[in-house]
Amino acid sequence: MSKSSLKQTLKDLNTKKISIRELNQDYLKRIKENENLNVFIHFSEDNVLKQIDNLENDNSTKKLKGIPIAIKDLFCTKSMPTTAASKILENFNPTYESFVTQKLLDEGSIFVGKTNLDEFAMGSATNTSFFGNTINPLSKEYEPLAPGGSSGGSAAAVAADLCLGATGTDTGGSIRQPASFCGVVGIKPTYGLCSRWGIAAFASSLDQAGIFSHNVEDASILLQSIAGFDQRDSTSAKVDVPNYFENLDDDLNGKTVGIPKEYSIDGIPMEISQIWEDAIKVLEKKGVKIKNISLPHTKYALPTYYIIAPAEASSNLARYDGVKYGFRSDEIDSLDEMYENTRAQGFGKEVKRRILIGTYVLSAGYYDAYYLKAQKVRKLIADDFNRAFKECDFIVTPTAPSAAFPLNEKQNDPIKMYLNDVFTVPASLAGLPGISIPFGKDKNNLPLGIQILGKHFDEQLVFNVAVSLERSYE
Amino acid sequence: MKIDKNTINKIARLSRIKLDDKESEDYIKDLNSILDWVEQLNEVNTENVEPLSNISSSILPKREDVSNDTNSSEEILENAPDKLEGFFAVPKVVE
Numbered sequence: 354m355s356k357s358s359l360k361q362t363l364k365d366l367n368t369k370k371i372s373i374r375e376l377n378q379d380y381l382k383r384i385k386e387n388e389n390l391n392v393f394i395h396f397s398e399d400n401v402l403k404q405i406d407n408l409e410n411d412n413s414t415k416k417l418k419g420i421p422i423a424i425k426d427l428f429c430t431k432s433m434p435t436t437a438a439s440k441i442l443e444n445f446n447p448t449y450e451s452f453v454t455q456k457l458l459d460e461g462s463i464f465v466g467k468t469n470l471d472e473f474a475m476g477s478a479t480n481t482s483f484f485g486n487t488i489n490p491l492s493k494e495y496e497p498l499a500p501g502g503s504s505g506g507s508a509a510a511v512a513a514d515l516c517l518g519a520t521g522t523d524t525g526g527s528i529r530q531p532a533s534f535c536g537v538v539g540i541k542p543t544y545g546l547c548s549r550w551g552i553a554a555f556a557s558s559l560d561q562a563g564i565f566s567h568n569v570e571d572a573s574i575l576l577q578s579i580a581g582f583d584q585r586d587s588t589s590a591k592v593d594v595p596n597y598f599e600n601l602d603d604d605l606n607g608k609t610v611g612i613p614k615e616y617s618i619d620g621i622p623m624e625i626s627q628i629w630e631d632a633i634k635v636l637e638k639k640g641v642k643i644k645n646i647s648l649p650h651t652k653y654a655l656p657t658y659y660i661i662a663p664a665e666a667s668s669n670l671a672r673y674d675g676v677k678y679g680f681r682s683d684e685i686d687s688l689d690e691m692y693e694n695t696r697a698q699g700f701g702k703e704v705k706r707r708i709l710i711g712t713y714v715l716s717a718g719y720y721d722a723y724y725l726k727a728q729k730v731r732k733l734i735a736d737d738f739n740r741a742f743k744e745c746d747f748i749v750t751p752t753a754p755s756a757a758f759p760l761n762e763k764q765n766d767p768i769k770m771y772l773n774d775v776f777t778v779p780a781s782l783a784g785l786p787g788i789s790i791p792f793g794k795d796k797n798n799l800p801l802g803i804q805i806l807g808k809h810f811d812e813q814l815v816f817n818v819a820v821s822l823e824r825s826y827e
Numbered sequence: 828m829k830i831d832k833n834t835i836n837k838i839a840r841l842s843r844i845k846l847d848d849k850e851s852e853d854y855i856k857d858l859n860s861i862l863d864w865v866e867q868l869n870e871v872n873t874e875n876v877e878p879l880s881n882i883s884s885s886i887l888p889k890r891e892d893v894s895n896d897t898n899s900s901e902e903i904l905e906n907a908p909d910k911l912e913g914f915f916a917v918p919k920v921v922e
Contacts, residue, residue: 448902545883584890588883656865678906693845712842728878784882
């Protein structure tokens with residue numbers, strides 16, 4: 354299937370080769386044909402048609418005017434309900450717009466719908482959603498595959514060509530891993546590049562918004578649109594956002610790539626080691642120096658993450674109490690009963706598991722042994738990267754330890770599920786930008802992803818390496 | 828075993844999540860296996876290491892100290908499951 358790119362579509366709209374209405378009707382048609390994939394939690398054709406009407410009466414020039422974009426249902430939107438894929442927010446209609454979605458609206462994009470995710474972004478297969486699994490569009494008929502997660506709906510929406518780009522959020526790999534599983538591009542920028550204002554919080558020291566797209570050029574256009582300082586998010590960074598697209602440059606001559614030996618782990622499929630080697634060879638041919646580096650605390654990243662993220666989640670999710678918004682249980686004989694029943698009935702199994710573990714590691718007598726210890730190991734992990742970046746300009750690794758797996762596999766063993774994030778979590782803990790691009794296939798013809806990590810706020814080089822590898826692969 | 832029946836009940840109570848017996852048993856098993864797994868952090872020497880709580884490398888900017896009027900109470904109450912005369916309504920707490 355050959356998909357039109359955002360870049361090409363913007364040209365076609367400009368030269369009036371296609372109208373905003375024709376363009377979006379094409380996407381609406383495909384969305385309706387692909388309902389079985391369960392990509393969207395909220396989709397309304399009328400809503401999309403209304404947006405088209407409004408844009409047709411708008412004579413101003415806008416950068417993304419008429420471009421169909423899918424929004425992960427973790428971003429608050431005024432025009433559509435926002436659920437975080439949880440029963441506890443099933444009837445929540447935000448009265449405000451998230452920073453990221455407001456930026457996209459200001460530039461004239463059209464929101465085609467709100468995409469499915471793991472409940473509160475907690476998962477790696479989009480199978481903890483209250484609204485059911487999303488199916489990976491690359492599934493064979495006899496075996497439905499997981500799209501990865503947590504932003505599985507957004508990755509699937511791009512892969513099935515139901516939009517020209519989609520927003521996601523990434524806490525430990527929730528953009529990069531589904532991008533890899535669905536064969537699309539996914540970028541998680543530096544922590545702080547995009548404001549988290551209006552995004553349902555999961556783990557605040559890790560959460561970051563990002564982009565899914567068909568190719569690297571499109572990702573560079575869209576990321577620039579959603580980045581920027583916002584005083585309503587106290588961790589939002591006051592940095593100049595370059596024009597990533599205009600500055601794209603695939604000449605990497607003289608740069609140095611770091612190859613971390615700790616990412617060669619036992620049990621990953623041969624094909625994944627192979628594409629990693631292939632990527633390194635391509636870079637070498639382009640005049641990139643290869644430098645073997647060591648990130649010695651890599652093996653501790655996952656256990657560190659699975660203390661810090663649940664701890665922060667247990668605190669963030671305390672707000673869902675059945676008082677201010679969302680679901681409230683009927684069994685409410687007392688205030689405490691109301692809280693306990695609302696949260697018991699409103700949250701799913703994985704979310705409860707993480708709230709419980711987070712509450713435990715923060716509770717009196719255990720805080721130092723778990724949470725404080727994890728924050729110290731996190732420092733060592735971040736220092737590993739700081740040291741490595743003195744010797745290299747960027748780092749290349751595989752994105753995920755497997756291709757897309759069958760739906761419902763790994764569901765019963767939480768630790769096995771957590772291992773999906775083994776290559777993505779370290780950079781999340783260090784707050785670094787990372788992109789996943791499709792690079793090769795496995796023996797079942799499923800896409801595999803290569804991850805490129807850069808220094809803080811060096812998204813430009815991350816894009817440059819990505820576009821260079823992408824062009825070599827095409 | 829770090830988590831037993833009493834501990835899970837205590838955490839569930841702190842979390843304000845009611846668990847039935849079956850769920851308690853499942854979570855005892857899950858939490859113990861997760862805690863055993865994260866134990867490996869004890870291998871790491873973290874003496875004199877500062878805990879990392881904020882990854883943000885930039886200095887947090889100050890904002891102007893000005894008052895603003897954003898949400899109206901009506902908007903805030905719009906999603907309330909129960910409200911009364913401009914307030915959130917909850918079950919009676921005082922006898």
